[in-house]
Amino acid sequence: MIEAFHHPASAAPLGEHTMPIEKFQLVADRAAQMPGIRVIDPPPATREDLLRVHSENYIQAIETGTPKALAESQKFPWSHELYSSVLLTNGAVLAAARSALGHGISAAIASGFHHSCADHGEGFCTFNGLVVALENLRQNASIRTAAVLDLDLHYGNGTASLLHSRPWARALSIYGNDYWDNVCYRDVSQRHHHDGPNHFSVELPAKTDGPQLLEILQQNLPRLLAPTPPDLLLYQAGADPLRDDPYSPLDLGASDLEARDRLVFEFARRHSIPVAWTLAGGYTRPVEKVVNVHLGTFRAALTVHGR
Numbered sequence: 035m036i037e038a039f040h041h042p043a044s045a046a047p048l049g050e051h052t053m054p055i056e057k058f059q060l061v062a063d064r065a066a067q068m069p070g071i072r073v074i075d076p077p078p079a080t081r082e083d084l085l086r087v088h089s090e091n092y093i094q095a096i097e098t099g100t101p102k103a104l105a106e107s108q109k110f111p112w113s114h115e116l117y118s119s120v121l122l123t124n125g126a127v128l129a130a131a132r133s134a135l136g137h138g139i140s141a142a143i144a145s146g147f148h149h150s151c152a153d154h155g156e157g158f159c160t161f162n163g164l165v166v167a168l169e170n171l172r173q174n175a176s177i178r179t180a181a182v183l184d185l186d187l188h189y190g191n192g193t194a195s196l197l198h199s200r201p202w203a204r205a206l207s208i209y210g211n212d213y214w215d216n217v218c219y220r221d222v223s224q225r226h227h228h229d230g231p232n233h234f235s236v237e238l239p240a241k242t243d244g245p246q247l248l249e250i251l252q253q254n255l256p257r258l259l260a261p262t263p264p265d266l267l268l269y270q271a272g273a274d275p276l277r278d279d280p281y282s283p284l285d286l287g288a289s290d291l292e293a294r295d296r297l298v299f300e301f302a303r304r305h306s307i308p309v310a311w312t313l314a315g316g317y318t319r320p321v322e323k324v325v326n327v328h329l330g331t332f333r334a335a336l337t338v339h340g341r
Contacts, residue, residue: 108155186272244290273316
């Protein structure tokens with residue numbers, strides 16, 4: 035049985051917004067009907083969890099709405115519900131990470147918020163649930179090392195910035211859009227990130243198709259194993275590489291992304307690495323197309339780990 039963590043109150047009211055916030059509940063409802071999946075309400079992350087990763091001033095801004103520019107730096111309209119909602123989002127990632135350590139695989143039906151930096155948000159990302167979860171587990175001696183595999187369309191700049199000072203963790207971002215200073219750059223041949231000692235990246239050229247993506251994954255996933263396999267892998271399973279996505283220059287269908295997910299889960303299982311995944315970006319309309327990609331990740335997990 036694969037545990038998936040989701041709380042209905044993790045969706046803050048955004049109004050008309052690029053982020054289809056309704057997708058999380060839709061995925062949770064459909065996943066709950068799949069044999070072999072159990073959807074569970076997570077507890078919220080704590081302020082102590084956040085303070086291990088984020089500045090007091092930034093946390094206070096998200097909680098109070100002041101200063102407004104900082105409270106809305108992630109490009110969400112601030113509301114009184116925002117702080118409590120992202121505590122639940124981060125709580126879902128932490129609960130999924132704990133579950134993966136016990137059961138081998140789990141899911142957070144929530145964002146990993148990979149653009150979020152220590153003192154501000156970016157790109158629809160408030161608190162970086164990936165690093166918040168890893169810091170909690172390390173502080174509690176549940177893990178010694180960890181890795182983040184980011185297959186969102188956009189480069190995980192926030193995660194890279196946070197892991198730069200955390201040499202016990204490493205990140206690999208394979209992306210088709212770069213992200214700098216809260217701006218998305220579609221053409222990775224013109225602007226792309228540079229690697230650091232423990233954060234690595236691979237640019238996907240425009241028109242990358244399914245076979246090319248799988249080949250790139252097979253070539254680069256072993257980078258997550260050095261110097262030793264991590265105690266835990268957090269996987270950003272992005273829906274935005276889909277060819278229909280308004281931000282995507284790639285030539286990938288839903289079946290290609292499901293094959294991507296299956297390859298990732300097979301890699302983790304082959305190397306005995308517990309893996310928890312999050313529902314990274316996806317902006318295609320109608321939202322059903324995004325929901326289908328995320329459900330494909332569940333199907334891939336069930337295929338690899340059985341029912």
